Amino acid sequence: MTAQHQHEPGTDGTWTEWPGVGTASAKLVDRQAGSPTGAWRPGDDPGHRRFLEIGDLPLESGETLPGTVLAFETWGDLSPDADNAVLILHALTGDSHVTGEASPGHPTAGWWSELVGPGRAIDTDRHFVVAANLLGGCQGSTGPSSIAPDGRPWGSRFPWLTTGDQVAAEARLADALGIEAFHLVLGASLGGHRALEWAVSRPERVRNLAVLASGASTTADQLAWCHLQELAIVADPYFFDGDYYSHSIGPVRGLGLARAIAHTTYRSAAELDARFGRAHQGDGDPAVGGRYQIESYLDYHAGKLLARFDANTYLIVTHSMMVFDVGQKRGGTEAALGTITARALIANVDSDRLFLPAQADQLERSIPDARREVITSLHGHDGFLIETEQVDAMLRDFLAGA
Secondary structure, X not given: OOOOEEEEEOOOOOEEEEEOHHHHHHHOOOOOOOOOOOOOOEOEOOOOOEEEEEEEEEOOOOOEXXXXXXXXXXXXXXOOOOOXXXXXXXXXXXXXXXXXXXXXXXOOOOOOOOOEEOOOOEEOOOOEEEEEOOOOOOOOOOOOOOEOOOOOEOHHHOOOOOXXXXXXXXXXXXXXXXXXXXXXXXXXXXXXXXXXXXXXHOHHHEOEEEEEXXXXXXXXXXXXXXXXXXXXXXXXXXOHHHOOOOOOOOOHHHHHHHHHHHHHHHOOHHHHHHHOOOOEOOOOOHHHOOOEHHHHHHHHHHHHHHOOOOHHHXXXXXXXXXXXXXXXXXXXXXXXXXXXXXXXXXXEEOOOOOXXXXXXXXXXXXXXXXXXXXXXXXXXXXHHHHOHHHHHHHHHHHHHOO
């Protein structure tokens, strides 16, 4: 018996191999020499990105991040009174490419193209739409894969960030664009955290607020899922304590596993059962080394992320999610939300098992001028991305009263 196969005698006296437990390693992502990260790097095609140098940025930790840059995209024109600006804030693995086709500079199409564009709910013929890759990101904004002042990638030296730090960077972008106040700040999931931080820390700059599938602080359940994703990355032997950029291979298995764990929380159990059940992938029998379709599905989404994301950024952004609490040092959650002066739209997804309805209940109850909607979906948390017709109708109705 070997580590990979067990053997047994056949009726003709020969030995037959059949898969043993050692073949389970075949399910891991293949490591191939090449770039250890999927981050955008200077010299790559910028696509529709623009870049703003916002200088040295003081962080809530007391450190200062030098030479900070934000990558961003805009659509439409800013009105003479600068009163038609819309800020869209992406989720954990999103970026500035909210709408538009895939291209050499943008490996995936816009993640909300059905909602943002001419004649859409966020009408770029009427509004000036701004979206930035968040601070700490890996699609053009300063993050761990960026070059530090000493000429080397930041890597393990990159400081931890908070949601407040990310919003402070976005505020500098708004200043540079000549936007004193946004007509609408819209965020979903992790983007909803930043939208709430905007509305609480800078109420005079937010006239209308839309928060989808999010909450005022991170729950213990969400912390648990985040922790497992962090462990998946740092346990990868090719993580090298965050300094993997000089190596030919990076922590792709850890990042892929983190994504697979996260994606499971983004979808509902009912949807996974309805789509995949216990169906086998191809002709393989899972009893002897084959796979179930659900395994292939998770592996597919893990592989997609590897091509456009960075493991250190995943840690930085996940950390900002973990420590988020809009009520911290503000008298508690209800007190902080009570200072919001913007009209607010709060929507949850009815099948979401990551951000539960109770979190939307708290936002609706605590924000003075809030209306509540529910996105009906089989798809779980990702319903805010998938049920675009419902979200379109909600946003049109909400903005009609602005």
